[in-house]
Amino acid sequence: MAAERALEMVADILKCRDDFPVLQTKMHGKPLAFLDSGASAQKPQAVIDVMNNVYEGGYSNIHRGLYEISQNLTADYEAVRSKVAEFIGAPSEKNIVFTGNATEGINLVARSWGRTFLQKGDEIILTEMEHHANIVPWQMLRDEIGVVIKTILFDERGALDLEAFERLLTHKTRLVSFVHISNALGTVNPARKIIEIAKDFYPDMRVLVDGSQGVVHNAVNMVDLDADFYVFTGHKLYGPSGIGVLYGKEELLNAMPPYKGGGDMIERVSFEETTYKDAPYKFEAGTPPIVEVIGLGTAIDYVSAIGMENIAVHEAALLVYGTEKLREIDGLTIHGAAPEKAGILSFTIDGTHPSDIGMILDQCGVAIRAGHHCCMPLMDKLNLDATVRASLGLYSNKNDIDQLVEGLHKVKEMFK
């Protein structure tokens, strides 16, 4: 019975591909094998439609209008906040701050929480596998107020060394900030365990999780996870670009000052004094990305209808298939073999540069990413300056992998 249900689930999820118009197109005359969802995912028709519908049928600014379309859109917009809260298992919509992307979420925490609650000599622990978005904001803070940055090392498989992490913790550590799923290696970090270690060491230790990939490849639950902050972006979750989310514990958000000033975030303004609204509104100065928020809501509806657990099972099966197929290619090395791994395949091939591979695959209709994946410290550690990265999404299938493998054989032939 369970097996039958599993087969049905696979059939259902394979049909989802038809919901994505871009995947029906061609690239250089070949069917498009889109294996760059880790950079940004394609959008289902439902997301495209809902955004068009707002522009065509009821667009206005929100939080201000006394007229019907503005009030309706405001209600729809705020309903997405509740939907996001439910999607990530947050206690309430008050935990949800809309940002431009995950990068802005981290910058917000660094500028607002960091500048208020950290001082010279305080220590921040990052990992060696962070995206630049979770390195540079902390370096800016270091240069400004003199905090100290330490990093957790990872081993040859791409798994974090948790014992080394425990050794890094001192009475000066105030924040641990790490990536849930590595965009360059696919490593799924033991987020719950890391948070437990941090909070056991010091209950007021703050933890930020970069969930840009984490929220895309499996279900997350903020109450279970117990992170203080969790950031992600809409465009990797099959939603529009320009909208991201910062989850924060309510008491923390309330204690943090706004980091941008402007309209829509204030209670009262005079030239002498301004009072701010409560969180999350005090962090949302100016007209927000209204239609993008609506689009994000529909993207969440879409993936929720499929089921994040089902997406995870589908991608895991495809990752196994892809790993086996790539291993058959002579001279190919896969980077990243952590025990827990999501749908990301990072690799190099002897005698060719990732940039060469990317350009030939482009001609073969295969979209991958070649480069350092905004993780230069990680690349340094691996003694590489670039890799090829094929990343999976809910719509990926075996044909995509086969087309990739065929393209790689072409690469090998051309650079013989």
Place this chain on the structure above:
Amino acid sequence: MALQSSIEEVTENFSLFDDWEERYRYLIDLGRELPAMDESLKTDKNFVQGCTSRVWMQADVKDDVFHFVADSDAHIVRGLIALLMIAYQDKNVGEIAGVDIEGMFKEIGLDQHLSPNRRSGFFAMVERIKKLAVNS
């Protein structure tokens, strides 16, 4: 040797190719003819920043004549550099501004490599050459 050819000869050669594969094979072959760049010249100063592959270039203008050496760790980029050699090497600086590099790349179907959107070291390198010619 192909690197001695003129822009016209190169575009004519490219026009004979039926598909992308032949174009890229020719490009890869051109890259193989690129004179080696001395490792000691691959310094930070000569490094051209890009996102996908590494490029180094050292350029000089002597007696109004432009001369450069360059290299990349990617084969296809080496081929693209070879095209730049054909277009620019040992030209009078006055002539450099007159080289229609975009037109040439468009004609041979490689103009996407000159797009700033690629954030490539190669694109940055072409910008550097143009600037050098203007400032000399």
